[in-house]
Amino acid sequence: MVAPVHVVGVRHHSPACARLVRETIAAHRPAHVLVEGPADFSGRIGELLLGHTPPVAIFSYVRDDRRTRLSWAPFCDYSPEWIALTEGHAAGAEVRFIDLPGWRTADTENVYADAEHRYADASERLCRAFAVDNVDVLWDHLVEAHPHDGLAQRLTTYFDLVRGEADAGPEDTAREEYMARWVAAAAARDDGPVVAVVGGFHRPALLARLAAATETTTEWPAVPAVPAGTETGSYLVPYSNRRLDAFTGYASGMPSPGYYQRLWESGPKAAATGLVADVVTRLRKRRQTVSTADLISARALGAGLAALRGHPHPARTDVLDGLVSALVSDALEQPLPWTARGPLTAGTHPVVVEMVAALTGDRAGRLHPATPAPPLVAAVGAELTALDLDGDRDVRLDLTEAGDLRRSRFLHRLRVLGLPGVERRSGPSTGRDATAAERWRLTPSDHREAALIEAAARGGTLPDAAAATLAGLAGGRDEVGALAALLYDAALCGLADLAGDLTTRVAAGVRSARELGPLGAALRVALGLWRHDRLLGTAGSALLGTVVTTATRRALWLAEGVRGGDTPAEPARLRALAAVRDAVRDSGAVLDLDKETAVGVGGRLFANQDVPPDMRGAGLGLCWALGEPVAAGDAVPRSPAVLGDWLAGLFAVAREEVLDDGGLTSVLDGLVSALSAHDFLVALPALRQAFEFFPPAERERFATALVARRGGAGSGRALLRARVDPVLVAGGAAIEEAIDEMLTRAGLADL
Template sequence: MTVTFLGVRHHSPACARLVAETIARVRPAHVLIEGPADFNDRIEELLLGHTLPLAIFSYQRGEAGSRMSWTPFCDYSPEWVALTEGRAAGARVRFIDLPAWHDAFADRGNRYADAELRYAEATDRLCREFAVDNVDTLWDHMVEAAPAAGLAERLAAYFDLVRGDSVAPDEVERERYMAQWVRAAREDGGPVVVVTGGFHRRALITLAETGDTSWPTVPESPGGVGGSYLVPYSHQRLDAFEGYQSGMPSPGYYQRLWEVGAERAATDLIESVVTRLRGRRQPVSTADLIAARTLSAGLARMRGHRHPTRTDVLDGLVSALVADGLDQRLPWTTRGPLLPGAHPAVVEMVAAATGDGAGRLHPDTPAPPLLNAVARDLADLGLDGDGLVRLDLTDPDGLRRSRLLHRLRVIGVPGFHRDRGPTSGADPLAREDWTLSDSPHRLPALIEAAAKGATLADAATTTLAESDTDVGSLAAALFNAALCGLPELSEHLGDRLAEGVGDARDLGALGQALAVALGLWRHDRLFGVAGDAVLGVVISAAAERALWLAEGIHGGPAPADRGRIAAVAALRDAVRHAGAALGIDARPVVEAARRIGLDHSAPPDLRGAAVGLCWSMADPVDPGVIPEGASVLGDWLAGLFALAREEVLRAEVLPVLDDLVNDLSHQDFLVALPALRQAFEFFPPAEREAIAKRLLARRGLTGSARALLRTKTDPLLLARAAALESHVDDLLTREGLLR
């Protein structure tokens, strides 16, 4: 029996048309498709009547960790057309690739990631030959914009060239498995159509000639928990500009190409871009619109296209609508996500080409247990609506509702946003405000979260347990575990944190861990971890390590590092509030801080923080340690104010600081001003006003200190203006023109 091998590019309208035409002509008995063979018994789920795009989401969770994979389909995916047209023609339709959990997909989150991206030498050579920027533009020129006649032959030649002679072992394993399906279908009788990525076509033709002709068995799962479910997908998730290495970028444009053809798709893209720009209050005239159409058509003719392609249209739009210089390459001339800083008009062009299409599953689609569990819990606690929710964490019911919402937040389910609430264990706030809103992304997020666990508590536990191993990430996960009400996980994370602090290299991250552990240990009776022994071990070890790291930091002037300043504050708080209970001796801490404060090789912000620690521990250092120099003064003060804000207000240090600032030249003051402003941000408004009153009084001036703090003009601009005036005065004096 005949076997027709169709090598396609995933998500290509031209390839999808070729598949439909071939099935209509051949009338096959079997249609074999590159896709997860373990889903064959559930193909009827794909045909329930969904709105595309959608994806088969597969996961496997075991002792070695979790593995997740997506097999996406849109209306113009050749695999989807093979499935639907094959079924309509009466063929037996099967997926023939290995399951997503198989080791052949170990480094691939998406089954249909382009193989040719891994074999760029051939595609680069073709791009140079055809004078195009990248493989997507090359594909449009050779396939989407080319006549349909001879397409199968051109595809075969292209993919044979891309494949070359060297193939990765994981690809070979997949191809051997798929070839057995082909041999079995041929043996079963009737014409066979095989639809796979073009990269595999040549190998399958060879491998299908001889070998076992029995129907393959689906490999058994290696154990653990796993499953596959349909999830709604979107054009945004399919787009290469969003980071998905799909067969085609700009899915919204290709959707229109599939539905209405190239000429109308080009016109629709131009109109969509103009509509988006006008909606952003960007002026686009009728003349601009005519120019964009004219330029797109001219580029198409110059490049040998019957109708404008995607890049013809986008290049024409840029020429007509963007008058500014561009700081980076146009995104469609390369591959990958849209980079920050792109021109606003270019951003809208990319968004219009992406489209806003979103899939919807049929109501009868099977769902993982997590969805029903979450829906039930939300309804039971009155959280299944929209709007503002205010919770009292001292109330048992409020605490239960808070924990449920935090678990949803942790696993990344959209529509649950906390507006206000405690940000650390030391935060006295015992209320939370949440905004609940419906989101089209909630269903796919919950289905995908099922890979982490069958219940919300299990999913949140798995998510937090997989946190990075650095102490900062572990500290954040520990606090989230407390908010989620997961005591066993809190103990586990506390043990990991205790092990990690001894090897910490980053003082800022270590300080974050110390602050979180100390806050929970001191205050969190709300979350049930106050006085926890494991947290006590973390605090003791982190305090010792922080002291060691602080003494080892050296370097010249640099912007104040708030992370390391906060670490010194956390060290001080550990001595103050846990020293007696945990045996942390204050004396060596203060002595080390005094050494750092006097060490001119230490960064200014760290020296200021060390002096502030001494003052706040009733061991004042002589104000003579205040450094001179515009480049370091502000950073030194940032450290000091962060640690000894109240002591500074009480001590006689303000006159000394005032004199230092007053002695700065205009130029030096401009240099120091940004850091000085940052330093004084450590004072709340009332205390800044108190400082302003004292400074006015010291100069014998009257007036409103509050008004002094609320200038309508940026103080930095005022300082620059004063410096400019001084410079002009000096120049006039030197030239004898000032009288």
């Protein structure tokens, strides 16, 4: 004898399917309720029943020496799996998860992501047959709009159809074989009915395997062993409607969780009314005008569309289409989001954005206080209190103080982990920054607990988790500038061991770098950390010194190969030559960097007309900044098409020398003053970019020198506060000059 088996195929996060599961359990009073979910969590189902506020999720990770993989199995109030767990337990059934462990499926970010891509052809034909846009609208039309009308049979027909044409891969086959063994074992025990709740895609295959089974056993299938050298773990985490929503990127079975929460709690009529109210409330809070007439029109249009589409009450898209018709009078640049799946696209109408937000809702889950959590959560909470960093506050730190340096490192580790509510407002950005002050903004967040639990997958302590996070980021990047930025993050976090490993990777990247801009970024970071950064413990590092030496020589080699004629200035490569200047001028003697070599490269850049003008100017600047006498005024190009770009290169590398040389200021004043209005308009954009290399105080100093040259007295600050856009002024002057030329040619200039 075997007990009767009732396999309920569901779409994850469907209110209608959740009701069907509840009704099935109530009707059959099963001895066993088996749920698609990670079998290794079966012994901990009691944790799910503590009394949480959904949405919550089972978070699983697997970590080995190559990578860390993560997965989530989320539950909300109306998830069929959640109803199976809670209603099954309340009915006295033995409740178990029967799917492969989360770590076995951790290549799939979300365990409960539906398999629609595997039956896309069948879904597309159904969408065409019912004249709907996508599978979500189809589901609403076939299921959620008619939840009580022969639902079980309609679901069976639907899932049989889509599974009949789908190609199940090896992973699906393995999962279905494993789940079938659990169901067969429960039935063989013959101690009461068995209800199995699985994704509808798997139901036909599961029934076929059960029908074909020839051997039965009452032994539960073994949970697969964790491979040697692999660490796994699972914890409950708070989840949120935003993370559940397809409109924010989650590949779930159902979008718009806020709407479906209302549908679950109050039914379709109240859900439609509530959705309209939510949209109107959001729009009015943002000072969007929504009149009573607009509201009446939206409701009437939604009701009319529902009647036209055969829905007893307005469904989700009926309400949304009615709202758009009533509230949006502009032409829409993008298709309506609910006509497709996935995140919102750029250009979505602001009213439509608010409608989607109302659909999502702001619900955030909460775990019961007794829920087990990894040690990292309590450790971080205790450290926040001990360092006086908890609560809602602004924090100012002085990195020269030992206590503040400790607080800074702690906050940087949280920042690297992406902990919500931890924002660095200001502080040193390279080891060469003069400031030792930092400003942080700390705010409480409902998402912090989840972030910490998930961060524990990367390490058991905060330093380990931050180090693993940075190492993971470095593993996915080859660009040397990005690696150098991570190196500086490691220094800010006080992670000396990881900084050594990253420095080795940066050194390797420097040796093979092919672009001057990223190489320069790496050189700036490495030089700052090597030369100046005693606060962070990296000053004088032999490995960093090797990076600086190698990067400087590589940058000079790359710079000498730059060609391109009169191409526009590229600030990244100019900053690279400025970093070369600093390395050779300030540290050359210690790091065996030859000044004559750098001056030689600068001179050849300056003299070669095939080199872009910004690099020619930078070449001259490099010679000047390294003490090679130059007559800079004689070298300034007269062409307005290249003047600004050439100056950008010169200013980037020899800004201080330019300010100290009054002769060059006079040459530039005379040259720019002699430009015609048209030529000045041509030169102006590049000139403005060139002077951006001067900080405000130095720009004022330059302006003051110009005032003095013209016979004036006092500061030139007023010249820096133009009330009219200079491009507009230059354009007007060019028009006036053109008119004067026309009048002269016509003999009318003297009239």
